[in-house]
Amino acid sequence: MSDPARLLVVEDEAHLAAGLKLNFELEGYAVDVAATARDAARLLARPNGYATIVLDVMLPDLDGFALCRRLRESGNYTPVVMLTARSAAEDRIRGLEAGADDYLVKPFQLDELLARVRSQIRRSQWERKRSGTAPLGNRLTFGQAHIDFSAHEVSVAGESLHLTRLEFDLLRYFADNAGRVIGRKELLEQVWKLRNYPNTRTVDNFVARLRKHFEIEAARPLHFLSVRGSGYKFVPEGSG
Numbered sequence: 001m002s003d004p005a006r007l008l009v010v011e012d013e014a015h016l017a018a019g020l021k022l023n024f025e026l027e028g029y030a031v032d033v034a035a036t037a038r039d040a041a042r043l044l045a046r047p048n049g050y051a052t053i054v055l056d057v058m059l060p061d062l063d064g065f066a067l068c069r070r071l072r073e074s075g076n077y078t079p080v081v082m083l084t085a086r087s088a089a090e091d092r093i094r095g096l097e098a099g100a101d102d103y104l105v106k107p108f109q110l111d112e113l114l115a116r117v118r119s120q121i122r123r124s125q126w127e128r129k130r131s132g133t134a135p136l137g138n139r140l141t142f143g144q145a146h147i148d149f150s151a152h153e154v155s156v157a158g159e160s161l162h163l164t165r166l167e168f169d170l171l172r173y174f175a176d177n178a179g180r181v182i183g184r185k186e187l188l189e190q191v192w193k194l195r196n197y198p199n200t201r202t203v204d205n206f207v208a209r210l211r212k213h214f215e216i217e218a219a220r221p222l223h224f225l226s227v228r229g230s231g232y233k234f235v236p237e238g239s240g
């Protein structure tokens with residue numbers, strides 16, 4: 001038997017944290033609990049990696065969004081499932097922009113959280129396995145970029161690059177719809193899974209991120225083009 005997958009639960013409500021720990025342990029996971037962002041940072045600095053982090057948004061010292069952002073900026077891409085008391089789409093978007101992989105609103109069903117965590121672990125195990133033996137096909141090359149969608153591998157000018165899950169999903173959607181003008185609302189629905197969400201600024205933020213990653217000059221994009229009044233168009237062969 002291999003070691004059990006280790007989870008980090010970051011939650012300051014002691015009752016809830018203890019309940020989550022117990023239930024995850026019953027599922028066969030090893031669990032560490034941090035009651036503050038500071039404790040979480042200390043645990044995360046240890047070499048033994050976590051399979052997934054369950055991260056509450058409301059913490060006494062630093063909010064979960066900021067903690068998640070710091071984690072990603074430091075190069076740690078452990079899957080993060082965020083917990084929040086508010087169901088506002090704004091919060092969901094903030095979480096995803098901070099680099100979270102999934103999002104659950106309190107009060108949630110325990111089964112639902114277990115299922116989300118299982119799915120994150122499965123997905124990252126699958127990605128790790130695939131990256132060893134990348135099959136042919138499902139690849140995209142444009143400009144200086146090489147993307148292997150199966151292996152979840154991205155490189156630009158030979159340098160490998162890590163995309164957040166949402167950046168990756170957006171890139172894949174552009175790739176699947178290359179050459180077609182795609183509206184912001186369509187992107188919100190198809191990539192963010194948000195319906196009737198009025199604010200499309202988050203789409204622009206993420207296209208800006210892709211440009212920063214892939215365009216030689218982000219201000220003069222050749223591949224991720226703005227189409228005035230309509231949305232965006234991805235042109236693998238480059239424009240102009």
Ligand code: CA
Pocket residue numbers: 011012013056057058059
């Ligand atoms: Ca809390």
